[in-house]
Amino acid sequence: xxxxxxxxxxxxxxxxxxxxxxxxxxxxxxxxxxxxxxxxxxxxxxxxxxxxxxxxxxxxxxxxxxxxxxxxxxxxxxxxxxxxxxxxxxxxxxxxxxxxxxxxxxxxxxxxxxxxxxxxxxxxxxxxxxxxxxxxxxxxxxxxxxxxxxxxxxxxxxxxxxxxxxxxxxxxxxxxxxxxxxxxxxxxxxxxxxxxxxxxxxxxxxxxxxxxxxxxxxxxxxxxxxxxxxxxxxxxxxxxxxxxxxxxxxxxxxxxxxxxxxxxxxxxxxxxxxxxxxxxxxxxxxxxxxxxxxxxxxxxxxxxxxxxxxxxxxxxxx
Ligand code: SF4
Ligand code: SF4
Numbered sequence: 001x002x003x004x005x006x007x008x009x010x011x012x013x014x015x016x017x018x019x020x021x022x023x024x025x026x027x028x029x030x031x032x033x034x035x036x037x038x039x040x041x042x043x044x045x046x047x048x049x050x051x052x053x054x055x056x057x058x059x060x061x062x063x064x065x066x067x068x069x070x071x072x073x074x075x076x077x078x079x080x081x082x083x084x085x086x087x088x089x090x091x092x093x094x095x096x097x098x099x100x101x102x103x104x105x106x107x108x109x110x111x112x113x114x115x116x117x118x119x120x121x122x123x124x125x126x127x128x129x130x131x132x133x134x135x136x137x138x139x140x141x142x143x144x145x146x147x148x149x150x151x152x153x154x155x156x157x158x159x160x161x162x163x164x165x166x167x168x169x170x171x172x173x174x175x176x177x178x179x180x181x182x183x184x185x186x187x188x189x190x191x192x193x194x195x196x197x198x199x200x201x202x203x204x205x206x207x208x209x210x211x212x213x214x215x216x217x218x219x220x221x222x223x224x225x226x227x228x229x230x231x232x233x234x235x236x237x238x239x240x241x242x243x244x245x246x247x248x249x250x251x252x253x254x255x256x257x258x259x260x261x262x263x264x265x266x267x268x269x270x271x272x273x274x275x276x277x278x279x280x281x282x283x284x285x286x287x288x289x290x291x292x293x294x295x296x297x298x299x300x301x302x303x304x305x306x307x308x309x310x311x312x313x314x315x316x317x318x
Pocket of ligand 1: 144145146147179180181182183184185186187291292293295296
């Protein structure tokens with residue numbers, strides 16, 4: 001966990017500024033929930049895909065983190081302070097959680113269809129902080145080139161939840177180390193080429209310039225739910241035959257528009273639909289999570305170490 005000062009959000013878009021959720025908050029507490037490395041083993045071997053989306057994704061966000069948030073909120077309350085919970089919902093924001101756009105009106109945008117400000121000085125609900133920037137504000141680590149958040153303990157292996165509170169706590173300093181060394185393994189191993197090797201995004205947070213590779217979010221989305229045959233054993237080879245450029249989609253060689261992603265998503269759901277709500281996370285973070293983790297472990301960048309390396313066999317590809 002880490003504690004961030006609220007004024008570090010200065011300059012954030014109003015719809016992502018948690019000071020509008022709890023104006024009296026003195027700090028934001030960031031909680032990082034580890035994804036145990038063994039949750040990724042089945043996908044790494046290509047023989048068991050269920051546990052990572054279920055245990056490493058939905059269970060952390062929907063079960064474990066909410067329980068911890070509740071305990072913490074009650075603890076703060078027992079001491080006379082308010083604890084405002086912000087869990088990872090991936091939904092119901094005034095701007096799209098996928099792209100940050102205010103304009104999208106997609107069938108599967110996971111954004112609310114309409115909301116308006118309740119007063120002239122407030123943004124329309126639901127305000128939702130940018131989780132990775134909030135984690136940076138709490139001093140937990142850095143945003144890697146992949147745009148995944150990296151901590152010195154677990155590298156890319158965690159999910160976040162946050163608590164706003166009026167408890168007078170001392171903020172932690174911003175993270176001063178350097179974890180990502182721009183090795184570009186995340187770019188190379190992403191099945192759909194969602195992370196640009198050349199284009200980057202820069203933002204200034206709390207006086208620091210942060211930079212990561214441009215992520216094509218909808219491209220990541222369809223790769224993550226398993227549109228690429230080489231990395232998805234549940235996908236028949238003729239699955240996209242009826243789509244224009246179906247072979248290119250199957251090979252991860254085409255950048256899809258949001259509407260095309262929706263078409264792909266519907267086809268995929270004819271073949272599998274487990275870990276409901278998480279689209280199955282079939283790619284298992286092949287580039288941004290696993291390749292990055294392997295690299296950071298091999299180069300001794302992480303403080304949590306293992307008796308055995310994670311990767312001892314060549315990664316499978318169909
Ligand atoms: S794989 Fe390499 S470049 Fe990508 S985020 Fe990890 S350390 Fe950075
Ligand atoms: S989740 Fe998968 S598709 Fe998305 S960037 Fe990471 S490796 Fe690429």
